[in-house]
Amino acid sequence: MNDTNSMIKIGVFYDGNYFLHVSNYYYYEHERNARISIEGLHNFIRSRVSKEEGIDIKLCHIVDSHYFRGRLSAYEAQSTENKLYAERIFDDILMGEKVITHYLPLRMRGGKREEKGIDVWLALEAYELTIFKKFDVLVLIASDGDYVPLVRKLNTLGTRVMLLSWDFRYQDMNGRESVTRTSQELLEEVTYPVAMHELIDNRLNKNDSVIANLFDKQDENRAKFLAKPVPEGVQRSRTLNMKSGYGFIAFPPNNLFFHYEDVVEGNFNDIMDNDMVEFQIRRNERGEEVAYNVRKVEVGLQ
Template sequence: MKGRIGVFYDGTWFAYLSDFYATAHPRAARIALDGFHDALRWHVHTTTGLPLEACPVLAAHYVRGRIETPAASFDAVLASAGVVRHDLPLHGGKEKGVDVHLALEVWESATTLPLEWVVLVTGDADFAPLASRLTARGVRVLVPVVDVPSTPVPPAWTPRTAAPLRAAATATPGFDALFAPTDRPDYPLRRPFVRSAEVVASAPGSPRGRRRGTVTGWRSGQPHGFITDSRGASWFTSRDDLPEGHTMLPTGTPVSFTGSPTPTPGRKYPRAHAIRTE
């Protein structure tokens, strides 16, 4: 038995996960990618009894829609953790083809390296068929999930994992369970959290602050458009949320705004509120 691991990130879902741990979880810290990879190695090591050196992360890929002026600091974080970034164009401020691109990357890596363990960092039900095909080939598919406590009431934007994806995975360990061994004083690997001074969204149940982004799609005469934030996520916006005197904002306008990063029921994108031009 071998423990060759691949970690594959749905970039938008991971951004919400990182925001959740930084703003709504008792740890109040962002996830460190290299430490997260080590926590996964430790999980495979303890689950299988294999030595740690037999449980390497051989592939790590991050797929997301790309704004024209992304945060260079996050690119450096990805590079330092050995994560390959895949940028897809935004169409009218919307991500297109991210799920397909990520699924193809997972399949190619799993079948050509090959991998014994695939970690899908996503909650999207669209990945359930991929998980089923991988498990049918004998690949173990881990889909870490957010442990949602019954009390206190978790925020509405807590990252969720779709039931079909849970059912198709080999295992769905909680992120808290994966991270728990790293708190022990004898834990020999890197820690999975890093403190951050980043300003996060101002929304019910989350700290004060404003997100920053750029208008990436607003057609003349339309009552709504799209904003891409500094982390690459797309937000829906309406002229009702614009500063007084504005009925639209041209593409490329830098803005700041508030809002929950999780879409309301029936909506694909979260909504930006209290928009200000910067």
């Protein structure tokens, strides 16, 4: 509890990979079908800190916010369906909310890309900035028990720690049911554990504007984009960035993704980079344009 006339300085620290995972869940799996709004989340944080600290929300200010995540190189992102563009859009959103970004390159391990060192970097920055900027409350958006030592260190400084956590079930890329669950040890160490999934799903909060504004509203431009008809008929273009089991077709303004099962009249493995192909276009379940009925155009027929 703080002096009711003193300003509360809040620092917010995002485990970016966890936040993206949560946001994707609400966009693709949950009935909300919307991503989490950074602006809405920050307003929620101020409101919740006000409630927990027993102080007027006007005195609760986010003075620093930081987002940590591993990410693909520019070349790899450009080779992945609209990835580079999507990351730049999200960077713009973070900058608009004055969130400082911290990125490390993803590393290959056992044939898979993994984050390495992000949690350590977040913990070091959070602890150091708490000392220098004297946060009254540090808000941690994470779920991993690896952050327990950080929380214990912050407790010794007298800084209250609020943890925003989400627990949920979802289907992974292989169609298997998986569970995201917050470390119990982490929940027990923080001052203010906030089970976000319970607040969001609680029907009593249905008309709570602070909860409703946690989610991005579908803007008119996106609605118009989804309503825009895809090009009809058979198209022609060249392939690029062929991978194991999938590839892309150059089709401005974006590259079109296609899966090996979308290939007809031939073998997917016979299609190489820069081959001419014919194809049709449709939208996938995310509303994105993709190619199907892909057929390699043989030399001499081009």
